[in-house]
Amino acid sequence: MKRVSAIASNTFREAVRDRVLYNLILFAVLIVASALLFGQISIGIEKIILINLGLSAVSIFGLVIAIFIGIQLVSKEIEKRTLYTVLARPVRRWEFIVGKFFGLAGTLVVNTFFMAIGFFGALLYLAHKFERADASLLAALYFIILQFVILIALALLFSSFSTPLLSAVFTFALFVIGTFAQDLREFAAMTSGATKYLATGFAYIVPNFASLNVISSVAHGQPVATDLIVYNTLYALVYAATALSAAVIIFENRNLK
């Protein structure tokens, strides 16, 4: 456990020192400018627009970090041969993968936390007060973090056997497909025969990012059901753990030429 936390904290430190958190500045500019701009117009929907824009920005900024750092977590260490000196120590390969995963997940949690502060600040500026319904915004932010957790595990999985570029393509493609997971499942239900099995299998294998995206509904003040929070938490943890286990199995048997 000590080794996993050492690897995780080093990964976090790398992200901070490589100025990954500088994206917060861009986010701050965007959210402040939006709040000021929407404050000028008063047609009753400025809050909805700000929530949509703010949460989408949190999601997109994090998505870019999760994919582009996620795919490099292992490949960069192999390419620069830093991995050799790590694995020549009493570090098991799975500890390395799990440490890397938690390091980037931690980075994104911290990043999202600061974005959330900016976002709520902008919301307070615009609406002058918080309402009880705004609590569902926290659930939406939590779901966004769950999406990052799945994406990091997928990026690690792909990068355990593929090139960084292909890993980025695969991970992003799965994110896009996963956004339409609900539609895929409905489509699969309408087919028949062998197609039904194939389509259903595919629809359930791709990560269900659709149910993790509640931005639009919370923007309209709809609450998030507790059941959904429990279901999404379990789903994200099981999905990420499965992807991470597959990454570990591949990495355990890989020759580090």
Place this chain on the structure above:
Amino acid sequence: MFAIETLALEKTYHVGFWRKRPKLSLRPLTLQVNEGEVFGYLGPNGAGKTTTLKLLMGLVFPTSGSAKILGMEIGDPRMKAQIGFLPEHPYFYDYLTAHELLDYYARLSGVPAQERKRRIDVALDRVKLHDVNKVQLRKFSKGMLQRVGIAQAIIHDPKLIFLDEPMSGLDPIGRREVRDLMQELKDQGKTIFFSTHILSDAETICDRVAVLNKGELKGVGVVADLTDKLTGTVEFQFEGAAAADALRALGATVHATGESVRAQLPEAMQDAAIDTLRRHKARLLSITPVRATLEDYFLGKLDALQPQENFEVAEAGR
């Protein structure tokens, strides 16, 4: 117990995308390294030295055969806590300072928190980097990085240290420092296994050497024995350029710098050479029997050496 023991350790890679073809990187290698010795692993570039080290470090898996380090199987975490490794052309996390890097590696090696600071200070002192321990590694020169690399290999006080080309890219002072450090580690009873293609370094510090070429072990020898052998040649040093041509006529190999001349010729010609020097009134400085060098042994073992194979015999230092 041997520090390192390999039994028919073999590695074949499969290269190509669709139609993979085998590429033999290391032929079955059986080798023993004793505890407390400095063992040089010599060979031209591409001989299989790094492959051997990667196999021993568990970075690649053998096609067949086995190996034990300190009596334990490769990959055993207990064994890994007792070894240090410096890869070839090391590159470290350049966003860290030397102190942070060593702290990270010490944590991975299980050095207790209360011990870490002291160990880091000792290691940094040893590689003379204490003054720059707060500087990020991205500002370090190649030589400094190599020294950080050695520091990380010894931070957890290992019994056995693997060094892959530890002198490559270093200036003469840096090489000397690394050699001194290796000698210091040997004096402390550590076992050192190091690969190199610079023969003078191996000759200076190794107890034994193995020669590898094209993935095959060509020979193992004790350096003192190899370099003790007389070659049947003597070297004359004298002043008097006029005598140089006369010695050349006797079949000597002559190197002249102004009036100062060095000439090598078979021992049987020694008296004739002395007569010649007297005749030409040359001033004789010394006559020394020429001993075998590691280079002779090395070249003798590389029977199939091709001219395009790049190794630095030029650096053999004589």
